[in-house]
Amino acid sequence: MNKNLYLALNKSAVMFLFLALAFLGILKAQKLPLPPRANDAISGSTFKNQIEALNIDDREKQIYQEVLNGNVPNFLRDLKxxxxxxxxxxxxxVVTYFVLPDYLAIGSDIDYFLVPMTPILAQKIAKAIGFSLPTKHMVDQIWSNASLKMAPTPIPPSPQMTTIPVMWEHNLLLKKQRKEALLQAPLGDLVAGHKKDVVISNKIYESSPKPVVIYGWHYQNGTPIQPVYAxxxxxxxxxxHGIRLVQDSVLINNKxxxxxxxxxxxxxxxLFSDEGVIEKPFYPVDKAQ
Incomplete structure:
Protein backbone atom coordinates (compact mmCIF):
# COMPACT_ATOMS: atom_id res chain seq x y z
CA MET A 1 0.00 0.00 0.00
CA ASN A 2 1.18 3.51 -0.79
CA LYS A 3 2.76 5.00 2.35
CA ASN A 4 0.86 8.30 2.09
CA LEU A 5 -2.42 6.46 1.60
CA TYR A 6 -1.63 4.25 4.59
CA LEU A 7 -0.90 7.29 6.77
CA ALA A 8 -4.07 9.01 5.59
CA LEU A 9 -6.19 5.96 6.38
CA ASN A 10 -4.47 5.57 9.73
CA LYS A 11 -5.11 9.22 10.53
CA SER A 12 -8.76 8.83 9.59
CA ALA A 13 -9.09 5.75 11.82
CA VAL A 14 -7.51 7.58 14.75
CA MET A 15 -9.80 10.58 14.22
CA PHE A 16 -12.86 8.32 14.01
CA LEU A 17 -11.82 6.58 17.24
CA PHE A 18 -11.25 9.94 18.94
CA LEU A 19 -14.68 11.21 17.91
CA ALA A 20 -16.31 7.96 18.98
CA LEU A 21 -14.66 8.10 22.40
CA ALA A 22 -15.56 11.77 22.77
CA PHE A 23 -19.14 11.00 21.85
CA LEU A 24 -19.28 8.17 24.39
CA GLY A 25 -17.79 10.53 26.96
CA ILE A 26 -20.56 13.02 26.32
CA LEU A 27 -23.14 10.29 26.76
CA LYS A 28 -21.67 9.27 30.10
CA ALA A 29 -21.06 12.77 31.40
CA GLN A 30 -24.58 14.15 31.38
CA LYS A 31 -25.76 14.73 34.94
CA LEU A 32 -28.55 16.56 36.66
CA PRO A 33 -27.02 19.99 37.42
CA LEU A 34 -28.01 20.25 41.08
CA PRO A 35 -25.91 20.48 44.24
CA PRO A 36 -25.00 17.19 45.93
CA ARG A 37 -27.65 15.97 48.35
CA ALA A 38 -26.73 17.22 51.84
CA ASN A 39 -26.09 14.69 54.61
CA ASP A 40 -28.84 16.29 56.68
CA ALA A 41 -31.37 16.61 53.84
CA ILE A 42 -34.85 15.45 54.82
CA SER A 43 -36.32 12.20 53.54
CA GLY A 44 -39.25 11.90 51.19
CA SER A 45 -41.59 10.80 53.97
CA THR A 46 -40.52 13.69 56.22
CA PHE A 47 -41.06 16.11 53.36
CA LYS A 48 -44.50 14.61 52.75
CA ASN A 49 -45.40 15.29 56.40
CA GLN A 50 -44.13 18.86 56.17
CA ILE A 51 -46.20 19.82 53.14
CA GLU A 52 -49.36 17.81 53.82
CA ALA A 53 -51.28 20.69 55.40
CA LEU A 54 -49.95 23.46 53.14
CA ASN A 55 -51.93 25.19 50.40
CA ILE A 56 -50.68 24.52 46.89
CA ASP A 57 -48.71 27.80 46.60
CA ASP A 58 -46.77 27.19 49.82
CA ARG A 59 -46.35 23.51 48.95
CA GLU A 60 -44.78 24.34 45.61
CA LYS A 61 -42.43 26.90 47.15
CA GLN A 62 -41.16 24.11 49.40
CA ILE A 63 -40.81 21.68 46.49
CA TYR A 64 -38.84 24.27 44.51
CA GLN A 65 -36.43 24.91 47.38
CA GLU A 66 -35.82 21.23 48.08
CA VAL A 67 -35.11 20.46 44.41
CA LEU A 68 -32.86 23.46 43.81
CA ASN A 69 -31.00 22.74 47.06
CA GLY A 70 -30.23 19.26 45.73
CA ASN A 71 -32.57 17.12 47.84
CA VAL A 72 -33.02 14.68 44.98
CA PRO A 73 -32.18 10.95 45.04
CA ASN A 74 -28.80 9.93 43.67
CA PHE A 75 -30.42 7.49 41.23
CA LEU A 76 -31.86 10.47 39.34
CA ARG A 77 -28.49 12.18 38.86
CA ASP A 78 -27.16 10.35 35.79
CA LEU A 79 -29.21 11.24 32.74
CA LYS A 80 -30.16 8.58 30.22
CA VAL A 94 -28.69 11.31 14.22
CA VAL A 95 -30.03 12.68 17.49
CA THR A 96 -29.25 12.02 21.14
CA TYR A 97 -31.05 13.77 23.96
CA PHE A 98 -30.87 13.14 27.69
CA VAL A 99 -33.62 12.53 30.22
CA LEU A 100 -34.16 11.77 33.89
CA PRO A 101 -34.18 8.00 34.43
CA ASP A 102 -37.41 8.39 36.43
CA TYR A 103 -39.83 11.15 37.37
CA LEU A 104 -38.57 13.99 39.55
CA ALA A 105 -38.50 13.06 43.24
CA ILE A 106 -37.50 14.52 46.60
CA GLY A 107 -35.58 12.55 49.20
CA SER A 108 -33.03 9.72 49.22
CA ASP A 109 -32.64 6.52 47.22
CA ILE A 110 -34.27 4.64 50.11
CA ASP A 111 -36.98 7.15 51.04
CA TYR A 112 -38.15 9.30 48.13
CA PHE A 113 -41.35 11.00 47.00
CA LEU A 114 -42.23 11.14 43.28
CA VAL A 115 -44.05 14.38 43.93
CA PRO A 116 -46.59 15.71 41.40
CA MET A 117 -46.57 19.44 40.71
CA THR A 118 -48.22 22.04 38.53
CA PRO A 119 -46.70 22.81 35.12
CA ILE A 120 -45.90 26.30 36.45
CA LEU A 121 -43.52 24.85 39.03
CA ALA A 122 -42.19 22.19 36.65
CA GLN A 123 -41.31 24.91 34.13
CA LYS A 124 -39.63 27.06 36.81
CA ILE A 125 -37.43 24.15 37.83
CA ALA A 126 -36.65 23.25 34.22
CA LYS A 127 -35.76 26.85 33.37
CA ALA A 128 -33.51 27.18 36.43
CA ILE A 129 -31.30 24.26 35.35
CA GLY A 130 -31.42 24.46 31.53
CA PHE A 131 -33.96 21.69 31.02
CA SER A 132 -37.31 21.32 29.33
CA LEU A 133 -40.38 19.09 29.56
CA PRO A 134 -41.00 16.40 26.93
CA THR A 135 -43.44 16.45 24.05
CA LYS A 136 -45.92 13.64 23.43
CA HIS A 137 -43.57 12.24 20.78
CA MET A 138 -40.68 12.21 23.24
CA VAL A 139 -42.78 10.50 25.91
CA ASP A 140 -43.43 7.67 23.44
CA GLN A 141 -39.70 7.46 22.62
CA ILE A 142 -38.77 7.37 26.30
CA TRP A 143 -41.27 4.58 26.94
CA SER A 144 -39.94 2.58 23.97
CA ASN A 145 -36.36 2.95 25.24
CA ALA A 146 -37.11 2.19 28.90
CA SER A 147 -35.31 -0.76 30.49
CA LEU A 148 -38.35 -1.25 32.68
CA LYS A 149 -41.88 -0.62 31.45
CA MET A 150 -43.95 -0.47 34.61
CA ALA A 151 -47.64 -1.34 34.50
CA PRO A 152 -49.93 1.59 35.45
CA THR A 153 -51.46 1.44 38.93
CA PRO A 154 -54.47 3.76 38.98
CA ILE A 155 -56.27 4.79 42.15
CA PRO A 156 -60.07 5.24 41.83
CA PRO A 157 -60.85 8.88 40.99
CA SER A 158 -62.11 11.07 43.82
CA PRO A 159 -61.98 14.70 45.00
CA GLN A 160 -58.96 13.63 47.11
CA MET A 161 -56.75 12.71 44.14
CA THR A 162 -55.11 16.16 44.20
CA THR A 163 -54.13 15.87 47.88
CA ILE A 164 -50.79 14.86 49.37
CA PRO A 165 -52.16 11.75 51.16
CA VAL A 166 -53.35 10.25 47.86
CA MET A 167 -50.15 11.33 46.09
CA TRP A 168 -48.18 9.58 48.84
CA GLU A 169 -50.38 6.49 48.65
CA HIS A 170 -49.60 6.21 44.94
CA ASN A 171 -45.93 6.83 45.65
CA LEU A 172 -45.89 3.83 48.02
CA LEU A 173 -47.61 1.65 45.43
CA LEU A 174 -44.98 2.59 42.85
CA LYS A 175 -42.10 2.03 45.26
CA LYS A 176 -43.38 -1.49 46.00
CA GLN A 177 -43.72 -2.15 42.27
CA ARG A 178 -40.24 -0.74 41.64
CA LYS A 179 -38.67 -2.82 44.43
CA GLU A 180 -40.01 -6.01 42.89
CA ALA A 181 -38.18 -5.18 39.63
CA LEU A 182 -34.79 -4.15 41.06
CA LEU A 183 -33.03 -7.29 39.83
CA GLN A 184 -34.34 -6.65 36.33
CA ALA A 185 -33.66 -2.89 36.40
CA PRO A 186 -31.64 -1.35 39.26
CA LEU A 187 -32.37 2.18 40.45
CA GLY A 188 -30.97 4.57 37.86
CA ASP A 189 -32.14 2.53 34.88
CA LEU A 190 -34.61 4.22 32.56
CA VAL A 191 -38.17 3.42 33.66
CA ALA A 192 -41.53 4.53 32.25
CA GLY A 193 -45.23 3.73 32.23
CA HIS A 194 -46.06 4.52 35.86
CA LYS A 195 -47.16 8.17 35.54
CA LYS A 196 -48.86 10.53 33.12
CA ASP A 197 -46.37 13.07 31.77
CA VAL A 198 -46.82 16.82 31.88
CA VAL A 199 -45.92 17.65 28.27
CA ILE A 200 -45.08 20.57 26.00
CA SER A 201 -47.74 21.16 23.35
CA ASN A 202 -49.35 23.86 21.24
CA LYS A 203 -52.46 23.21 23.32
CA ILE A 204 -50.90 25.19 26.17
CA TYR A 205 -51.63 28.44 24.33
CA GLU A 206 -54.90 27.52 22.63
CA SER A 207 -57.15 28.50 25.54
CA SER A 208 -57.38 30.83 28.50
CA PRO A 209 -56.68 30.28 31.30
CA LYS A 210 -53.71 28.18 30.25
CA PRO A 211 -54.12 24.44 30.86
CA VAL A 212 -51.77 21.70 31.95
CA VAL A 213 -51.33 19.23 29.08
CA ILE A 214 -50.92 15.60 30.09
CA TYR A 215 -50.23 12.42 28.15
CA GLY A 216 -49.10 8.83 28.66
CA TRP A 217 -49.37 6.22 31.39
CA HIS A 218 -48.73 3.45 28.89
CA TYR A 219 -50.11 -0.04 29.18
CA GLN A 220 -47.64 -2.86 28.66
CA ASN A 221 -48.66 -3.08 24.99
CA GLY A 222 -47.63 0.56 24.45
CA THR A 223 -51.13 2.06 24.36
CA PRO A 224 -51.42 5.10 26.63
CA ILE A 225 -54.26 5.31 29.13
CA GLN A 226 -54.18 9.08 28.78
CA PRO A 227 -54.41 10.62 25.30
CA VAL A 228 -53.25 14.22 25.02
CA TYR A 229 -55.57 16.12 27.35
CA ALA A 230 -55.79 19.82 28.19
CA HIS A 241 -48.86 13.25 37.15
CA GLY A 242 -45.08 12.95 36.82
CA ILE A 243 -42.37 15.42 35.82
CA ARG A 244 -39.80 13.94 33.43
CA LEU A 245 -37.15 16.63 32.96
CA VAL A 246 -35.32 16.63 29.63
CA GLN A 247 -31.98 18.35 29.11
CA ASP A 248 -32.49 21.14 26.60
CA SER A 249 -29.03 20.61 25.07
CA VAL A 250 -29.13 17.90 22.43
CA LEU A 251 -26.60 16.22 20.14
CA ILE A 252 -27.65 16.37 16.51
CA ASN A 253 -25.15 14.94 14.03
CA ASN A 254 -22.53 15.30 16.78
CA LYS A 255 -23.21 19.03 17.16
CA LEU A 271 -37.48 15.25 15.32
CA PHE A 272 -39.21 15.91 18.62
CA SER A 273 -42.83 16.75 17.83
CA ASP A 274 -45.66 14.96 16.05
CA GLU A 275 -47.83 18.09 16.08
CA GLY A 276 -45.52 20.21 13.95
CA VAL A 277 -43.80 23.40 15.04
CA ILE A 278 -44.26 24.33 18.69
CA GLU A 279 -43.65 28.07 18.69
CA LYS A 280 -43.76 28.38 22.48
CA PRO A 281 -42.16 25.18 23.81
CA PHE A 282 -42.69 26.06 27.44
CA TYR A 283 -45.36 26.82 30.05
CA PRO A 284 -45.96 30.30 31.43
CA VAL A 285 -44.35 30.52 34.85
CA ASP A 286 -47.05 32.87 36.15
CA LYS A 287 -50.52 31.40 36.61
CA ALA A 288 -52.04 34.75 35.60
CA GLN A 289 -50.41 34.58 32.16
Missing amino acids: PITFSKSIKDSTY GHSNTYADYS MGLITTLLQDVDKSS
Whole structure:
Protein backbone atom coordinates (compact mmCIF):
# COMPACT_ATOMS: atom_id res chain seq x y z
CA MET A 1 0.00 0.00 0.00
CA ASN A 2 1.18 3.51 -0.79
CA LYS A 3 2.76 5.00 2.35
CA ASN A 4 0.86 8.30 2.09
CA LEU A 5 -2.42 6.46 1.60
CA TYR A 6 -1.63 4.25 4.59
CA LEU A 7 -0.90 7.29 6.77
CA ALA A 8 -4.07 9.01 5.59
CA LEU A 9 -6.19 5.96 6.38
CA ASN A 10 -4.47 5.57 9.73
CA LYS A 11 -5.11 9.22 10.53
CA SER A 12 -8.76 8.83 9.59
CA ALA A 13 -9.09 5.75 11.82
CA VAL A 14 -7.51 7.58 14.75
CA MET A 15 -9.80 10.58 14.22
CA PHE A 16 -12.86 8.32 14.01
CA LEU A 17 -11.82 6.58 17.24
CA PHE A 18 -11.25 9.94 18.94
CA LEU A 19 -14.68 11.21 17.91
CA ALA A 20 -16.31 7.96 18.98
CA LEU A 21 -14.66 8.10 22.40
CA ALA A 22 -15.56 11.77 22.77
CA PHE A 23 -19.14 11.00 21.85
CA LEU A 24 -19.28 8.17 24.39
CA GLY A 25 -17.79 10.53 26.96
CA ILE A 26 -20.56 13.02 26.32
CA LEU A 27 -23.14 10.29 26.76
CA LYS A 28 -21.67 9.27 30.10
CA ALA A 29 -21.06 12.77 31.40
CA GLN A 30 -24.58 14.15 31.38
CA LYS A 31 -25.76 14.73 34.94
CA LEU A 32 -28.55 16.56 36.66
CA PRO A 33 -27.02 19.99 37.42
CA LEU A 34 -28.01 20.25 41.08
CA PRO A 35 -25.91 20.48 44.24
CA PRO A 36 -25.00 17.19 45.93
CA ARG A 37 -27.65 15.97 48.35
CA ALA A 38 -26.73 17.22 51.84
CA ASN A 39 -26.09 14.69 54.61
CA ASP A 40 -28.84 16.29 56.68
CA ALA A 41 -31.37 16.61 53.84
CA ILE A 42 -34.85 15.45 54.82
CA SER A 43 -36.32 12.20 53.54
CA GLY A 44 -39.25 11.90 51.19
CA SER A 45 -41.59 10.80 53.97
CA THR A 46 -40.52 13.69 56.22
CA PHE A 47 -41.06 16.11 53.36
CA LYS A 48 -44.50 14.61 52.75
CA ASN A 49 -45.40 15.29 56.40
CA GLN A 50 -44.13 18.86 56.17
CA ILE A 51 -46.20 19.82 53.14
CA GLU A 52 -49.36 17.81 53.82
CA ALA A 53 -51.28 20.69 55.40
CA LEU A 54 -49.95 23.46 53.14
CA ASN A 55 -51.93 25.19 50.40
CA ILE A 56 -50.68 24.52 46.89
CA ASP A 57 -48.71 27.80 46.60
CA ASP A 58 -46.77 27.19 49.82
CA ARG A 59 -46.35 23.51 48.95
CA GLU A 60 -44.78 24.34 45.61
CA LYS A 61 -42.43 26.90 47.15
CA GLN A 62 -41.16 24.11 49.40
CA ILE A 63 -40.81 21.68 46.49
CA TYR A 64 -38.84 24.27 44.51
CA GLN A 65 -36.43 24.91 47.38
CA GLU A 66 -35.82 21.23 48.08
CA VAL A 67 -35.11 20.46 44.41
CA LEU A 68 -32.86 23.46 43.81
CA ASN A 69 -31.00 22.74 47.06
CA GLY A 70 -30.23 19.26 45.73
CA ASN A 71 -32.57 17.12 47.84
CA VAL A 72 -33.02 14.68 44.98
CA PRO A 73 -32.18 10.95 45.04
CA ASN A 74 -28.80 9.93 43.67
CA PHE A 75 -30.42 7.49 41.23
CA LEU A 76 -31.86 10.47 39.34
CA ARG A 77 -28.49 12.18 38.86
CA ASP A 78 -27.16 10.35 35.79
CA LEU A 79 -29.21 11.24 32.74
CA LYS A 80 -30.16 8.58 30.22
CA PRO A 81 -29.58 9.02 26.47
CA ILE A 82 -32.32 8.56 23.90
CA THR A 83 -30.77 8.07 20.45
CA PHE A 84 -32.51 7.81 17.10
CA SER A 85 -32.05 8.76 13.46
CA LYS A 86 -34.53 10.30 11.06
CA SER A 87 -34.42 11.46 7.45
CA ILE A 88 -36.00 14.80 6.63
CA LYS A 89 -36.06 15.72 2.93
CA ASP A 90 -32.51 15.01 1.76
CA SER A 91 -30.83 15.02 5.17
CA THR A 92 -30.41 12.35 7.82
CA TYR A 93 -30.19 13.40 11.44
CA VAL A 94 -28.69 11.31 14.22
CA VAL A 95 -30.03 12.68 17.49
CA THR A 96 -29.25 12.02 21.14
CA TYR A 97 -31.05 13.77 23.96
CA PHE A 98 -30.87 13.14 27.69
CA VAL A 99 -33.62 12.53 30.22
CA LEU A 100 -34.16 11.77 33.89
CA PRO A 101 -34.18 8.00 34.43
CA ASP A 102 -37.41 8.39 36.43
CA TYR A 103 -39.83 11.15 37.37
CA LEU A 104 -38.57 13.99 39.55
CA ALA A 105 -38.50 13.06 43.24
CA ILE A 106 -37.50 14.52 46.60
CA GLY A 107 -35.58 12.55 49.20
CA SER A 108 -33.03 9.72 49.22
CA ASP A 109 -32.64 6.52 47.22
CA ILE A 110 -34.27 4.64 50.11
CA ASP A 111 -36.98 7.15 51.04
CA TYR A 112 -38.15 9.30 48.13
CA PHE A 113 -41.35 11.00 47.00
CA LEU A 114 -42.23 11.14 43.28
CA VAL A 115 -44.05 14.38 43.93
CA PRO A 116 -46.59 15.71 41.40
CA MET A 117 -46.57 19.44 40.71
CA THR A 118 -48.22 22.04 38.53
CA PRO A 119 -46.70 22.81 35.12
CA ILE A 120 -45.90 26.30 36.45
CA LEU A 121 -43.52 24.85 39.03
CA ALA A 122 -42.19 22.19 36.65
CA GLN A 123 -41.31 24.91 34.13
CA LYS A 124 -39.63 27.06 36.81
CA ILE A 125 -37.43 24.15 37.83
CA ALA A 126 -36.65 23.25 34.22
CA LYS A 127 -35.76 26.85 33.37
CA ALA A 128 -33.51 27.18 36.43
CA ILE A 129 -31.30 24.26 35.35
CA GLY A 130 -31.42 24.46 31.53
CA PHE A 131 -33.96 21.69 31.02
CA SER A 132 -37.31 21.32 29.33
CA LEU A 133 -40.38 19.09 29.56
CA PRO A 134 -41.00 16.40 26.93
CA THR A 135 -43.44 16.45 24.05
CA LYS A 136 -45.92 13.64 23.43
CA HIS A 137 -43.57 12.24 20.78
CA MET A 138 -40.68 12.21 23.24
CA VAL A 139 -42.78 10.50 25.91
CA ASP A 140 -43.43 7.67 23.44
CA GLN A 141 -39.70 7.46 22.62
CA ILE A 142 -38.77 7.37 26.30
CA TRP A 143 -41.27 4.58 26.94
CA SER A 144 -39.94 2.58 23.97
CA ASN A 145 -36.36 2.95 25.24
CA ALA A 146 -37.11 2.19 28.90
CA SER A 147 -35.31 -0.76 30.49
CA LEU A 148 -38.35 -1.25 32.68
CA LYS A 149 -41.88 -0.62 31.45
CA MET A 150 -43.95 -0.47 34.61
CA ALA A 151 -47.64 -1.34 34.50
CA PRO A 152 -49.93 1.59 35.45
CA THR A 153 -51.46 1.44 38.93
CA PRO A 154 -54.47 3.76 38.98
CA ILE A 155 -56.27 4.79 42.15
CA PRO A 156 -60.07 5.24 41.83
CA PRO A 157 -60.85 8.88 40.99
CA SER A 158 -62.11 11.07 43.82
CA PRO A 159 -61.98 14.70 45.00
CA GLN A 160 -58.96 13.63 47.11
CA MET A 161 -56.75 12.71 44.14
CA THR A 162 -55.11 16.16 44.20
CA THR A 163 -54.13 15.87 47.88
CA ILE A 164 -50.79 14.86 49.37
CA PRO A 165 -52.16 11.75 51.16
CA VAL A 166 -53.35 10.25 47.86
CA MET A 167 -50.15 11.33 46.09
CA TRP A 168 -48.18 9.58 48.84
CA GLU A 169 -50.38 6.49 48.65
CA HIS A 170 -49.60 6.21 44.94
CA ASN A 171 -45.93 6.83 45.65
CA LEU A 172 -45.89 3.83 48.02
CA LEU A 173 -47.61 1.65 45.43
CA LEU A 174 -44.98 2.59 42.85
CA LYS A 175 -42.10 2.03 45.26
CA LYS A 176 -43.38 -1.49 46.00
CA GLN A 177 -43.72 -2.15 42.27
CA ARG A 178 -40.24 -0.74 41.64
CA LYS A 179 -38.67 -2.82 44.43
CA GLU A 180 -40.01 -6.01 42.89
CA ALA A 181 -38.18 -5.18 39.63
CA LEU A 182 -34.79 -4.15 41.06
CA LEU A 183 -33.03 -7.29 39.83
CA GLN A 184 -34.34 -6.65 36.33
CA ALA A 185 -33.66 -2.89 36.40
CA PRO A 186 -31.64 -1.35 39.26
CA LEU A 187 -32.37 2.18 40.45
CA GLY A 188 -30.97 4.57 37.86
CA ASP A 189 -32.14 2.53 34.88
CA LEU A 190 -34.61 4.22 32.56
CA VAL A 191 -38.17 3.42 33.66
CA ALA A 192 -41.53 4.53 32.25
CA GLY A 193 -45.23 3.73 32.23
CA HIS A 194 -46.06 4.52 35.86
CA LYS A 195 -47.16 8.17 35.54
CA LYS A 196 -48.86 10.53 33.12
CA ASP A 197 -46.37 13.07 31.77
CA VAL A 198 -46.82 16.82 31.88
CA VAL A 199 -45.92 17.65 28.27
CA ILE A 200 -45.08 20.57 26.00
CA SER A 201 -47.74 21.16 23.35
CA ASN A 202 -49.35 23.86 21.24
CA LYS A 203 -52.46 23.21 23.32
CA ILE A 204 -50.90 25.19 26.17
CA TYR A 205 -51.63 28.44 24.33
CA GLU A 206 -54.90 27.52 22.63
CA SER A 207 -57.15 28.50 25.54
CA SER A 208 -57.38 30.83 28.50
CA PRO A 209 -56.68 30.28 31.30
CA LYS A 210 -53.71 28.18 30.25
CA PRO A 211 -54.12 24.44 30.86
CA VAL A 212 -51.77 21.70 31.95
CA VAL A 213 -51.33 19.23 29.08
CA ILE A 214 -50.92 15.60 30.09
CA TYR A 215 -50.23 12.42 28.15
CA GLY A 216 -49.10 8.83 28.66
CA TRP A 217 -49.37 6.22 31.39
CA HIS A 218 -48.73 3.45 28.89
CA TYR A 219 -50.11 -0.04 29.18
CA GLN A 220 -47.64 -2.86 28.66
CA ASN A 221 -48.66 -3.08 24.99
CA GLY A 222 -47.63 0.56 24.45
CA THR A 223 -51.13 2.06 24.36
CA PRO A 224 -51.42 5.10 26.63
CA ILE A 225 -54.26 5.31 29.13
CA GLN A 226 -54.18 9.08 28.78
CA PRO A 227 -54.41 10.62 25.30
CA VAL A 228 -53.25 14.22 25.02
CA TYR A 229 -55.57 16.12 27.35
CA ALA A 230 -55.79 19.82 28.19
CA GLY A 231 -58.90 19.93 30.34
CA HIS A 232 -57.33 21.02 33.65
CA SER A 233 -55.99 24.48 34.53
CA ASN A 234 -52.28 25.15 34.99
CA THR A 235 -52.78 25.15 38.77
CA TYR A 236 -53.88 21.49 38.73
CA ALA A 237 -51.84 18.42 39.68
CA ASP A 238 -53.05 15.02 40.81
CA TYR A 239 -51.41 11.80 42.02
CA SER A 240 -51.01 10.40 38.50
CA HIS A 241 -48.86 13.25 37.15
CA GLY A 242 -45.08 12.95 36.82
CA ILE A 243 -42.37 15.42 35.82
CA ARG A 244 -39.80 13.94 33.43
CA LEU A 245 -37.15 16.63 32.96
CA VAL A 246 -35.32 16.63 29.63
CA GLN A 247 -31.98 18.35 29.11
CA ASP A 248 -32.49 21.14 26.60
CA SER A 249 -29.03 20.61 25.07
CA VAL A 250 -29.13 17.90 22.43
CA LEU A 251 -26.60 16.22 20.14
CA ILE A 252 -27.65 16.37 16.51
CA ASN A 253 -25.15 14.94 14.03
CA ASN A 254 -22.53 15.30 16.78
CA LYS A 255 -23.21 19.03 17.16
CA MET A 256 -24.89 20.66 20.11
CA GLY A 257 -28.31 22.27 19.74
CA LEU A 258 -31.32 23.12 21.87
CA ILE A 259 -34.53 21.12 21.79
CA THR A 260 -36.58 24.26 22.47
CA THR A 261 -35.00 25.97 19.45
CA LEU A 262 -35.42 22.95 17.19
CA LEU A 263 -39.11 22.68 18.13
CA GLN A 264 -39.58 26.11 16.52
CA ASP A 265 -37.95 25.03 13.25
CA VAL A 266 -40.28 24.14 10.38
CA ASP A 267 -38.33 21.04 9.37
CA LYS A 268 -36.39 19.90 12.43
CA SER A 269 -39.37 20.20 14.79
CA SER A 270 -40.50 16.78 13.54
CA LEU A 271 -37.48 15.25 15.32
CA PHE A 272 -39.21 15.91 18.62
CA SER A 273 -42.83 16.75 17.83
CA ASP A 274 -45.66 14.96 16.05
CA GLU A 275 -47.83 18.09 16.08
CA GLY A 276 -45.52 20.21 13.95
CA VAL A 277 -43.80 23.40 15.04
CA ILE A 278 -44.26 24.33 18.69
CA GLU A 279 -43.65 28.07 18.69
CA LYS A 280 -43.76 28.38 22.48
CA PRO A 281 -42.16 25.18 23.81
CA PHE A 282 -42.69 26.06 27.44
CA TYR A 283 -45.36 26.82 30.05
CA PRO A 284 -45.96 30.30 31.43
CA VAL A 285 -44.35 30.52 34.85
CA ASP A 286 -47.05 32.87 36.15
CA LYS A 287 -50.52 31.40 36.61
CA ALA A 288 -52.04 34.75 35.60
CA GLN A 289 -50.41 34.58 32.16
